[in-house]
Structure formats: C-alpha cells, structure tokens
C-alpha cells in the first residue's frame with residue numbers, strides 16, 4: 855500500500871494533471887518517508903468489502919454448519935449470518951444476509967412445530 859500511494863502521487867503529480875491538481879489533502883505533502891506513509895495507512899485504512907464465508911454451510915468436511923445452519927458436532931447452536939455463505943456471492947450481501955435470517959427463522963419455527 856505504501857508503494858501504491860507513491861505510484862498514485864506519481865500519477866497525480868504528472869504534467870497531465872497540472873490543470874486539475876490542487877493541494878494534497880491526505881496524507882498531505884509533508885508525509886514523505888515510507889515510515890510516515892505507513893503510519894498514515896495504518897491509522898486510516900479500513901475495508902469496505904463484504905466479508906463472508908468464515909463458517910460455510912455445506913455437507914463436506916470443511917463445512918462448519920449443515921444445510922439447517924446447525925453447527926456440525928455441537929448441539930443447540932446455529933450460525934445465522936453472512937459467514938455461512940459457502941462462497942462469495944456476486945451481488946451485494948445485505949439482502950442475502952437478511953434472507954438467511956428469514957430462512958433460519960422458518961427453519962427454527964418448523965423445527966419447533968415438529969417437536
């Protein structure tokens with residue numbers, strides 16, 4: 855990321871950007887050394903990605919939950935969130951996470967009726 859920021863500066867400080875470039879707002883032109891750039895990145899960077907799949911649903915050995923979202927090998931525990939997605943989906947994750955919740959509510963209601 856340090857290298858990336860330096861490449862970004864090379865591009866923005868090229869002649870092609872002369873008519874568009876204003877003063878550098880962040881991290882600011884005084885932040886020059888690799889260490890200073892790294893410090894800035896460590897203080898400010900974050901993720902806007904959609905983490906999923908750390909407790910994947912499935913029937914294979916790597917699956918954490920079964921198709922009823924029950925944790926394999928543990929009684930009385932379900933996982934109900936985006937972590938059960940077996941792979942990264944192509945769309946946004948929020949609606950899918952809500953549907954996982956709706957589905958789990960139905961599974962629990964059906965399970966309760968069966969008991």
Ligand SMILES: Cc1cc2nc3c(=O)[nH]c(=O)nc-3n(C[C@H](O)[C@H](O)[C@H](O)COP(=O)(O)OP(=O)(O)OC[C@H]3O[C@@H](n4cnc5c(N)ncnc54)[C@H](O)[C@@H]3O)c2cc1C
Pocket residue numbers: 901902903904905934935936937946947948949951
């Ligand atoms: C910046 C950003 C922008 C996004 N924009 C969109 C968008 O535009 N459209 C879209 O569809 N999706 C978007 N998403 C993704 C979407 O928000 C998530 O995929 C979704 O919220 C995942 O739901 P979840 O229930 O799996 O996890 P979360 O919503 O993260 O819920 C996990 C919950 O567990 C709680 N928790 C964590 N640890 C513990 C613990 N030990 N004990 C008890 N509770 C705990 C947390 O407090 C949290 O309430 C965005 C995500 C980010 C980060």
